[in-house]
Amino acid sequence: MNVEIDGQCWRMRMVLLLLMLLTGPGNVWAATVFPPVGNLQPFKTLSVYSSLDVDVSRPLIEAFQNENPGIAVRYEDLQSLEIYERIIRETDAGKQTADLVISSAMDLQVKLVNDGYAQPVPQVAADNWPDWASWRDTAFGLTFEPSVIVYHKPSFDGLPLPKNRAELIDMLKTDEEHYYGRIATYDVERSGLGFLFLARDREHNRDIWDLITAFGGAGVKLYSNSSAILDRVADGRFVLGYNILGSYAQSWASRKPDLGIILPEDYTVVMSRIALVPEAAADPELGRQMLAFLMSARGQTIMAQDVKLPALHPEISGENTASAMRKKFGAQLRPISISPGLVVYLDQVKRARFISKWNEALQIK
Secondary structure, eight states: OHHHHHHHHHHHHHHHHHHHHHHOTTOTTSSEEEOOGGGOSSOEEEEEEESSOHHHHHHHHHHHHHHSTTEEEEEEEOOHHHHHHHHHHHHHTTOOBOSEEEESOHHHHHHHHHTTOEEOOTTOSOTTOOGGGEETTTEEEOBOEEEEEEEEGGGGTTSOOOOSHHHHHHHHHHOHHHHTTOEEEEOTTTOHHHHHHHHHHHHHOTTHHHHHHHHHHTTOEEESSHHHHHHHHHTTSOSEEEEEEHHHHHHHHTTOTTEEEEOOSSOEEEEOOEEEEETTBSOHHHHHHHHHHHHSHHHHHHHHHTSOOOBOOTTOOSTTBHHHHHHHHGGGEEEOOOSGGGGGGGSHHHHHHHHHHHHHHHTOO
């Protein structure tokens, strides 16, 4: 009896010691810790800041560790703005920061690179990695996620679905009573992803404000996240949601049969989660190692099949991949290029003008 209790105490002390080593004093519960496979000793610790939920990322982390059993992973699930601000704060204070950063905020990731907060990682990508999906051998796209229209299938029973933005405008103007108060999209003042998608809309469609004006006339509801919109469209409270991240929509649709998805035929914007190794990384070689795995055929296959995010690797086949979507939708897909153009609207003056135009089109005072 005493031996068992002592054994339990010893194991508990070891777990706490491991957590303290991985997270630092006074910050034991700030991160999810993945101990090295088999609790190998000694081990190295890879630190990751990511906007992707830790439970969603788990298959990738565990597969990486199985290939690298001497590595523990300290994973912090943060909002994209938190990641951006933390990298800058820690670097400017002369401290070490994460070894790898993964974020859906494409503009903020590119700004980190542009401002010198990330380091080049040459020869990490596949030779035929898309040109638009990397910049300066420093910022690398990992996924291929379209912006879609979601709709409530029963609400369109016997009615034509809008295949493009012009048809969507006509639909809203033709039957205002049916759609009033039952359309939703991101609030671009509170949602970085919503702002990113609308800014790309403006690049591809100079008349996009006509659609936003139609939304305003239809009493559009605005939200800062995808889940709130998908939940309301799936159960019929709303009939349609615009510019929703397709990977989230697909996940919901797999559980909610009344939720439908449309990729607009005039053009479909595609975003990519960007990974980079910070300039002040504690162990940049570990960051490079994890990044190489995430961009490998093995890592990208897990990304598509287990994480359920469309994989970007050009040699990966299967339904949930860029190559499959390219084959099906062709030039309709418009990937957001990882380039300095992404930081244009981070300029406060330009951003304020854009939001003012948004409010004007919605007729918000």
